[in-house]
Amino acid sequence: MTIKDIAQLSGYAVGTVSRVLNDRPNVSDAARQRVLAVVEEHHFKRNSNAKHLKQQSSSGVAIIIKGSRNMLFADIVEHIQALLRDSGYPSTVYYLDEDHDEVEQARQVCRERRPQGILFLGSNLELFRAAFQPVRVPCVLVTNSAAGLGFANLSSVSTDDARAAREAVERLMALGHRKIGIIGGCMEASNTAYTRFLGVQQAFAEHGLAFDAERQYEISRFAMSSGYEAMGHLLDRMPELTAVFAMSDVQAVGAIRALHDRGLGVPEDISVVGFDGIELGGYLVPKLATVRQDAETMARRSVEILLRQVCEGEGAVHELIPYRFLPGESTRELREERA
Structure with missing residues (x-):
């Protein structure tokens, strides 16, 4: 039995199950009781040695952000870091200029920090096509689709x-x-x-x-x-x-x-x-x-997909998050052409 199985049987997300098993806060009493009941019923035991080695040999989740002035990214990252923290995963944020190579940054992070996973905000798909292959850890593109790239460890959550x-x-x-x-x-x-x-x-x-x-x-x-x-x-x-x-x-x-x-x-x-x-x-x-764009949903699904890949070895997933048009006040009907 795996954490994913417990999540399916309990009706709660993998992140919630992980927080219960790691005795983390921000879990409702009902969720904790239900997850623990499933654990007891199926005699589930985590491999504490493997868990210890995993924590010692990695540095949590890396978040690589391309563009330091993007307010949407700031909102998404705030949600992502809170979700990762609640799930027991530390995160490190790397800011890059819009012209820099995020894939090279990921390769460097993998060499130096050995993260368990990487989330990318802002990306050039041509850089991924050319040089992503050496990156072996689970990754998720946030706000861009990786559906056409064909990497088994590269998921995406985006808007159309x-x-x-x-x-x-x-x-x-x-x-x-x-x-x-x-x-x-x-x-x-x-x-x-x-x-x-x-x-x-x-x-x-x-x-x-x-x-x-x-x-x-x-x-x-x-x-x-x-x-x-x-x-x-x-x-x-x-x-x-x-x-x-x-x-x-x-x-x-x-x-x-x-x-x-x-x-x-x-x-x-x-x-x-x-x-x-x-x-x-x-x-x-x-x-x-x-x-x-729904920043909160995009952040939540990105983290859930990444942690399922990290914990269960799940394959690539590509999701589109619905958007809404907000009419605002900055447009009007054109009644007469300007010269």
Whole structure:
């Protein structure tokens, strides 16, 4: 019998079972009693020597984050660390610049720290295709899909970025906007930016509209300051635009400030839609229209999948977490084309 079997018989998650067996807090009395009843009924005994050796020979879970200013990542990591702590797994966070190689960082961490597992936030799938093979520990991509990579130890939990980006642009089109600018990441370095770009292209194509990427797409880092600069470049190149879709909320925040500094109102002059659903967007004036990713669910499922791989040797799992569009106050119906 394994921990996974106990989880199935008790009706509780693997993480909950692990906390009970390790006598950890944050477990309800009902859950503790039910798990212990299953343990007693089936005469389950953990191999304490193996457990001791496992704890001595590893350094818990590594969390590799690509992009230090991503507020969505900060929210997800907060949930992840709490879940790991409750399950008895220490965690170490590694922050990388958006241009750095997260797979090389993982290989270095494996050589020096021997983690039990790795969680990646922000990733370039081409780097995984080229160099992930030597990484043998269970891993999960959080916010990006690894479904097409084919590694048995690499799972993923993500949102359907292409579909969500397409819907965001279509929301603007439904309001009458056609002259739409896009602020997004570098597609060569960010799979998220590439996938959302595909969604943008799909929206234009399905509505029979031409999309001139050289004119309508401005590359930006996922940061407020970069969103501010990108918005200025878009206005200089396309002064007639009536709406903007930013591929992250932090870029959208910077864009709104840039519009204000140019004497333009949101949404009176230009409508703005973001992506992520970070808390800050709900406190802006106007409240930001955005695609909300479920950070809490994404964190929980990522940890559950990783710990099942660590504890039970489960194979790769790839899940899509539903998103929601929040209408906010930063868009309006276009009644008259701006010159």
